[in-house]
Amino acid sequence: MLTFALFAALLILLVLDVPIAVAIGLTAVGVFLLEDKASLLVMLPQRMYSGTTGFTLIAIPYFVLAGNLMNNSGITRRIFRFAKALVGHIAGGLGQVSVLSSMIFSGMSGSAVADAVGMGQVQYKSMADDGYPKPLSAAIVASANCIGPVIPPSIPFVLYSAVTSVSLSRLFLAGFIPGLLMGLTMMLAIALVARFRRLPSSERASVEELVESTRGALLPLLAPLIIIGGILSGLFTPTEAAVLVTLYSLILGFAYGDLRLAQLPDIIFDSIKQSAGLLFIMAAANFFGWLLIHQRIPDLLIHSAISSGASPASVLSMIVGIVVILGCFLEGNAIFLITLPIFIPIAHLFGIDLINLGVVMTLLVMIGNITPPVGMCLFAVDSYSRTGVWLLARECLPFALGILAVTLLIAFVPQISLFLPDLFMPLK
Template identity: 75%
Template sequence: MLTLVIFSVLLVLLMIDLPIAVAIGLTAVGFFLWEDQASMLVMLPQRMYSGTTGFTLLAIPFFILAGNLMNTGGITNRIFRFAKACVGHISGGLGQVSVVSSMIFSGMSGSAVADAAGLGQIQHKAMVDNGYPKPLSAAIVASANCIGPVIPPSIPFVLYGAITSVSVAKLFLAGFIPGLLMGVAMMFAIALMARPRGLPRSEKASWTELKESTKAAFWPLLAPVIIIGGILTGFFTPTEAAVIVSLYALVLGFAYRDLKLKALPAILFSSLKQTTGLLFIMAAANFFGWLTIHQGIPNAVIEALAGMSASPAGVMWMIIAVVVVLGCFLEGNAIFLITLPIFMPIARLFGIDLINLGVVMTLLIMIGNLTPPVGMCLFAVDSFARTGVWPLAKECLPFILGILLVTILIAFVPEIALFLPNYFMPAM
């Protein structure tokens, strides 16, 4: 009952359009005041501070910076050209190009919203200029860029690792195959709708164009190899990888002469705003998470599940249902911060692997990015596509279904996600 009351209050505050961080913090503060436990508020500064100071979290601002540098530095154009040369001629044409370019760009930027706002504009313009309906092209862009946080590097994986203390490197490896499956599912959906909706395709690229586009994109394509290779060999940690990829994007931007020195202050300020916004949510959510533990909510949920003789499969279905519903109202990182204090002990009790749980929850959060009223990718794409959020969400339904099917597969066949981390890092 207590759990229902707390989360109901939070959802009401979100529905009246309070900022997410304010709604989360106000719910926790209001509960302690209502229960005449104002003395507990002395923990507020400490919990907010501790929620944003982990070493692993240093990766987040640098991955945000890397994405912004790549979007400004002309790297996105080279990746899109390479993807077009590879798959532009198959059924679905530029829709397939958008998915493949997003999969490639995912290996350099860990944010779906950043990918949608940067690479997405190039993808959308190319499709609309070639006769694609605006809502459909916007839906392809929004959906394709949700691959970003699943294929490493990934800001959600960094955050999940910081909260659960599991290996971020293992999470990165675990995201590869599910991310590829997401891309395949989306490409299949586009191929199915290509003929009924009359989607044009490009002429097959000549050998010369394929060679030239590969040459132009070679150094950006090398970035994921450097990141993952360095982590696997122990040359640097995932946190240090974020710094390295930022420097790499900076060097490429200047080398290609697409990034100007005078543009750096605006890029840095934009990255700072995005980082502080996320850290504010993390700080408030950490106090909210402490509230749930203080009130014994995780133990109460565990006892209830044990009383129902719940199975691991039943618990996984419960987690899927809860995260899908919360994804309609909460930003993805906030879902991690609010639910993981409850989900972690449950997962351990029922033998659910925390690495696989991280992948499943990240996939579910990507569905949340495509569902109104708080679908972050929908708003990012609508800011330049101007199609309206609800028509855009409707066009996203086939892709949401594809992501959901992949999520269910990963949830109940964990060996798929765990194959690479178990193969490359068995001793960790």
């Protein structure tokens, strides 16, 4: 009963549009006050502080800054031109280009919403100018940029690692194959849609254009190789990689002449605001997680699962169902921080691999980014496409179903995501 009341109160506050961090904090404080345990609130500052001081979390502001630098330095245009030269001539033309460019760009950024705002505007304008229906163009952009947090680097992976203490390096490796499957599924869906809607395709790029676009995108394409290569070789940690990719983006921006010194204060200030907002949510969520442990809610749920004869498959199915529903109403990072204190003990009990669970939950959160009423990528793309969130969500449906199919495959065949981590970083 307490569990239901706790989450009902939290959802009511969120529906009333109370900021996520405030809603989480108020719910936790309210429970202690109602139980006449106000003395325990002395733990609030300590729990909030400890929730944001992990070494892994330092990566978040740097990945946010790197993404903002790339979106203001001409890198997005070079990647889009390169992707167009490669796949612009196949069925679905610029839609395929949008997916491929998002897959490439995801190797440097780590946020779906940031990618939808930056790279997304280039993708949307190209499709709309080429005669694609605007709602479909916007849907392709919103869906394609959900690949960003799956192919490393990834802000959700950083959060997951900080909460669960699993290896961030192994998480990064585990995201590659699911991210590629996600992109290929979207490209197949676009090809089918193109056949029915008679979408235009670009002419096959000449050898000269292919060489020229490759030369223009070569340095940005090296960023993912530097990040993952350095992590695998032991030269630097994922957190240090975030600093390196930020410096690399800054150097490229000035080298290309698209980034000016006068732009840096605004870019840095925007990055600080985004990072502070996310870390404030983490601080409040850490206290909320302590509340759940104090009230023994994970233990009660584990006892309930055992007594009902649940299996690992049924537990995974339950997690998938819960996160898909929550994704319609909550922002992805909040879902991680609210549910993980409950899911992790259950996963331990039923032998569910935590690395694979992190990939599955990230994929599920990406579905939430394109489902109403609180799909963050829907709002980001609608801000410049002006197509309407509900119409945009309807156009996103085939792509959301494709992501769900990939998610279920990864959930019940964990060897797919674990292949690269076990190959390059086997557990000792």
